[in-house]
Amino acid sequence: MDPRSDRELIRGSVTSPTLFGEVFDRHGRVIFRYLRRRVGEDAAADITSEVFTRAFRDRSRLSTANDSALPWLLGIATNLLRMEHRTEYRRVRAYARAAHQTDLSDGVNIDDRLDAAAARGVLLTALELLSVRQRDVLLLSAWGELSPAEIAVALSLRPGTVRSELHRARARVASHLAAQAPHLVPDQDPIA
Amino acid sequence: MNSIDDLLRRSLTAPVRDAVEASSLARTRAALDLVIGTEPAPIRRRVWRRKLQVGVGLLPAAAVGLLVVVISVGAVLFIHGRPRTRSAISDPPTATALIGRLSVLARPQTGADRLPDRVTNHWAQLTHETQAGRLFPRLTRLVLSQGKVKLYLAVVAPSTDPYSPWTPEDGDQVTVIEVGPTGTSATQAIPAKALSDADIVSLIAPPGPFREAVGTGTAFALSIVPDSVARTSWFYSAKGYDTRINVPVHNNLAITGAGSRYPTGKVDATWYTDSGKPIRTNNSLIEEAQAASQRRRYRQDLQIAKAQKHSAAAEILKAFAVFSFDRPAGTRLPDGLIISKPPLDQLPLGVLSFAEATPGRRFALDLRDVRRVQAPSGLSMYILPGTSGLCVAQTGVFEIRDSPAQAAGAGFGCTQKLSSALLHGSGIISGTARHQTDYGIVPRAHPITTVSLKGGRSRTLRPSDGVYIERS
Numbered sequence: 001m002d003p004r005s006d007r008e009l010i011r012g013s014v015t016s017p018t019l020f021g022e023v024f025d026r027h028g029r030v031i032f033r034y035l036r037r038r039v040g041e042d043a044a045a046d047i048t049s050e051v052f053t054r055a056f057r058d059r060s061r062l063s064t065a066n067d068s069a070l071p072w073l074l075g076i077a078t079n080l081l082r083m084e085h086r087t088e089y090r091r092v093r094a095y096a097r098a099a100h101q102t103d104l105s106d107g108v109n110i111d112d113r114l115d116a117a118a119a120r121g122v123l124l125t126a127l128e129l130l131s132v133r134q135r136d137v138l139l140l141s142a143w144g145e146l147s148p149a150e151i152a153v154a155l156s157l158r159p160g161t162v163r164s165e166l167h168r169a170r171a172r173v174a175s176h177l178a179a180q181a182p183h184l185v186p187d188q189d190p191i192a
Numbered sequence: 193m194n195s196i197d198d199l200l201r202r203s204l205t206a207p208v209r210d211a212v213e214a215s216s217l218a219r220t221r222a223a224l225d226l227v228i229g230t231e232p233a234p235i236r237r238r239v240w241r242r243k244l245q246v247g248v249g250l251l252p253a254a255a256v257g258l259l260v261v262v263i264s265v266g267a268v269l270f271i272h273g274r275p276r277t278r279s280a281i282s283d284p285p286t287a288t289a290l291i292g293r294l295s296v297l298a299r300p301q302t303g304a305d306r307l308p309d310r311v312t313n314h315w316a317q318l319t320h321e322t323q324a325g326r327l328f329p330r331l332t333r334l335v336l337s338q339g340k341v342k343l344y345l346a347v348v349a350p351s352t353d354p355y356s357p358w359t360p361e362d363g364d365q366v367t368v369i370e371v372g373p374t375g376t377s378a379t380q381a382i383p384a385k386a387l388s389d390a391d392i393v394s395l396i397a398p399p400g401p402f403r404e405a406v407g408t409g410t411a412f413a414l415s416i417v418p419d420s421v422a423r424t425s426w427f428y429s430a431k432g433y434d435t436r437i438n439v440p441v442h443n444n445l446a447i448t449g450a451g452s453r454y455p456t457g458k459v460d461a462t463w464y465t466d467s468g469k470p471i472r473t474n475n476s477l478i479e480e481a482q483a484a485s486q487r488r489r490y491r492q493d494l495q496i497a498k499a500q501k502h503s504a505a506a507e508i509l510k511a512f513a514v515f516s517f518d519r520p521a522g523t524r525l526p527d528g529l530i531i532s533k534p535p536l537d538q539l540p541l542g543v544l545s546f547a548e549a550t551p552g553r554r555f556a557l558d559l560r561d562v563r564r565v566q567a568p569s570g571l572s573m574y575i576l577p578g579t580s581g582l583c584v585a586q587t588g589v590f591e592i593r594d595s596p597a598q599a600a601g602a603g604f605g606c607t608q609k610l611s612s613a614l615l616h617g618s619g620i621i622s623g624t625a626r627h628q629t630d631y632g633i634v635p636r637a638h639p640i641t642t643v644s645l646k647g648g649r650s651r652t653l654r655p656s657d658g659v660y661i662e663r664s
């Protein structure tokens with residue numbers, strides 16, 4: 001593993017392009033999994049490729065202060081997803097169709113999994129109610145595991161805007177859950 | 193972790209399939225390696241294979257009245273062949289490696305197992321499609337007889353076709369040959385090592401469009417499987433539906449008649465033993481082989497392109513505004529198009545292959561002066577100036593119609609005469625039954641063009657800087 005930070009690797013890759021491969025090795029899986037959740041396996045593989053191709057071509061213009069390239073890469077992925085909204089819509093519908101099916105084979109807490117399965121349909125509807133920006137912010141937080149500051153980098157938004165959009169998105173989802181499936185509303189403060 | 197985030201994470205997910213994920217990541221990494229222009233580590237030597245469900249029907253751009261030669265992807269592949277020199281083969285696996293894994297080949301050959309003479313005698317004509325080498329007449333076995341159709345398993349010598357994913361070093365190969373009243377066809381041949389890849393599923397039908405044979409009892413989806421396999425399960429998407437079927441095995445062949453929902457794209461297959469236990473397979477072998485094959489061709493085409501001496505006609509470069517854009521990183525036009533001048537080593541394989549002379553094209557192209565035009569929609573085209581004309585190319589990795597095979601290539605339209613090029617430019621139309629995209633270039637002197645849209649409509653364009661990518 002190269003001890004250099006992503007930023008150093010990317011800067012170095014301007015003159016030594018092969019260094020960029022290490023950036024993929026570090027973040028390819030996270031990007032793929034994030035995209036896979038949003039658009040499915042096939043499209044995810046496609047978009048992951050495009051993310052890194054674009055990132056490589058734009059590497060000389062990277063101006064993030066972050067040492068990690070993940071927010072930047074997830075930002076590219078999210079932008080590309082907007083071109084794939086139809087695929088994502090189909091994916092969302094596919095989830096909805098599968099909402100009544102529950103795979104209990106994972107061996108984790110069955111009550112949790114039943115709750116999760118029951119929540120799918122309601123959550124999907126809730127996600128569809130969000131604006132594109134709210135959905136991006138929420139999913140970058142939930143699935144991309146980015147902090148609000150990192151989401152701000154990813155989406156080129158102000159951190160304050162991200163926090164308020166995240167707050168609104170979670171509140172909207174929680175409110176939809178409360179109306180449609182009150183037993184699924186998490187015990188703790190959903191907005192926190 | 194916020195509780196709503198946690199609920200989203202737990203609820204809207206699906207089990208991670210390690211093999212699929214690893215395969216996707218390896219392909220993506222290999223695609224990136226190609227972009228970077230480096231030699232990837234051996235284990236990552238794969239090339240991107242897009243699963244574009246695009247029927248690439250390239251039609252002449254008659255509406256713009258151009259002399260356009262449109263050659264389909266398949267044709268590009270077909271004409272691309274050239275002699276390759278290979279290093280000496282050191283003990284490649286012979287037919288015994290196949291016989292050891294396919295017991296149907298080990299049983300004595302009977303008269304019924306022999307291919308009809310008309311097939312044996314005309315085998316060479318089939319090999320363009322099957323990328324198979326010489327037939328071994330004693331190593332053919334009848335594996336299915338249904339109505340007037342007979343299927344044979346046959347061992348062939350390795351192909352030297354540069355478009356074959358396999359190399360002579362992979363050794364002898366096995367193919368399935370269908371002999372019917374209307375002709376003979378065969379699947380793409382595979383070597384012994386590919387008998388560990390469960391995802392290699394082929395379609396076979398009498399010569400002609402596959403879809404016309406569907407439902408007639410002469411079209412099949414099949415997979416050659418080694419002795420330990422008693423049953424296979426296929427999962428694939430067809431006509432927008434996810435489909436899972438169990439396919440029985442007989443004579444080392446997992447085979448099913450092709451109904452209306454036959455697999456047209458990638459099949460995710462699992463092999464099972466007699467006792468129902470899944471068999472460990474390596475389902476990325478074909479992709480690795482295709483990637484390696486593409487890398488070989490890429491290196492060779494890059495060499496050819498670098499060695500070229502000719503230049504594009506000065507009149508062409510002057511007549512089209514697009515050639516005044518020289519920035520490799522690209523220049524964004526007011527309408528959102530980005531025009532760039534990619535260096536040779538950043539051209540995709542589909543464009544690099546234009547470095548070679550091709551039958552029917554009477555002028556050479558100058559790949560050092562290629563321009564790439566990218567639309568905000570993500571669509572892009574390449575403009576290739578030549579010594580007397582110019583070409584417009586749309587590149588990608590395409591699924592070949594009626595075949596599970598995929599290949600990198602380019603659909604292109606060329607205006608061959610200098611006078612026509614200077615007057616009309618060039619263009620292509622690419623599309624499916626539902627969408628059509630017009631790609632084209634018009635000269636500064638005649639900047640207006642009319643493109644025909646779906647449904648018989650037409651639209652007059654005055655594209656800024658002479659290039660357009662119009663989707664309808």
